[in-house]
Amino acid sequence: MDIVIRRVERGEFAALGEITARAYLDDGLLDFGESDAYLVELRDVAKRAGAAEVLVAVEGGCLLGGVTFVPGPGPMADLAVPGEAEIRMLAVDRAARGRGAGEALVRSCVERARAVEGCVRVILSTQRSMRSAHRIYERLGFVRTPERDWNPVPEWDDITLLTYQLTL
Template sequence: MIFREATRQDLPAVLALLADEDEVVDPASIVVDGASERAFASIAVDTRNEMLVLTDGSDGPDGVVLGCLQLTYIPGLGQNGRERALVEAVRVRPDRRGEGLGAALMRLAVARARERGCGLVQLTSNKRRAAAHRFYERLGFARSHEGFKLSLTD
């Protein structure tokens, strides 16, 4: 397994992981639109953002993308002025779950946050994702806050 920052070449595979949590989506079927291109380009140049992928290592580091997550580092006055790391878009291919890949990906995210000097790692998860909640709790994450969101798109 190889962990690394995503490249533009990985974008269809990342979008395929995000497209459906329960089914494997063929990255070749993904049409990358302009909005996704712009979002990825913004993440790639922003020193406070990282899109990480886990590949199977076939054909070198560019192998099949098995998982992904986005890390965003947020400056703040809390935590004694330390940044906090926000974890988003955590996905592992449905046909590869249960192999410890998600846990390894999350351990990498936590390690990167520690190396950067972050005071905490936080994430939100949809209330319907009970299995994901158990997964995060097994990794030591606590349900310490109630989250709120306001959609700005209809």
């Protein structure tokens, strides 16, 4: 079967929120586990869908994962400035990994960015330990932009998100 990338449907919000939360929890990406405040954001697909474009990867009717495509600066952007689109919260269900869903989601975001008038690059933030995601980004032509690395929680010195960009 082929993986289909499409907009999330309202009835899938809870399932995608749980896939996203589980991916971050199971991969040890949240400092406080189930009590991490960011977990609320990861699960709140309705909020993301109201402010950006949330895409899902589906195969044979099964939800494999999702991503938030932010077409420019706005409430869902962490770093995007005018002329940039941003990719956020890429997550694939652990059981579906290695089948191309993550790469298909990123490719779809890049295609969408190319369709945004005035968009010249796609940016994203990632954690140091997300090596599988880094390989996807690099395979698709993204390059590291260490000058844009940032800390989402300034009071904690040990959290630095790495940044990548793709010039369109």
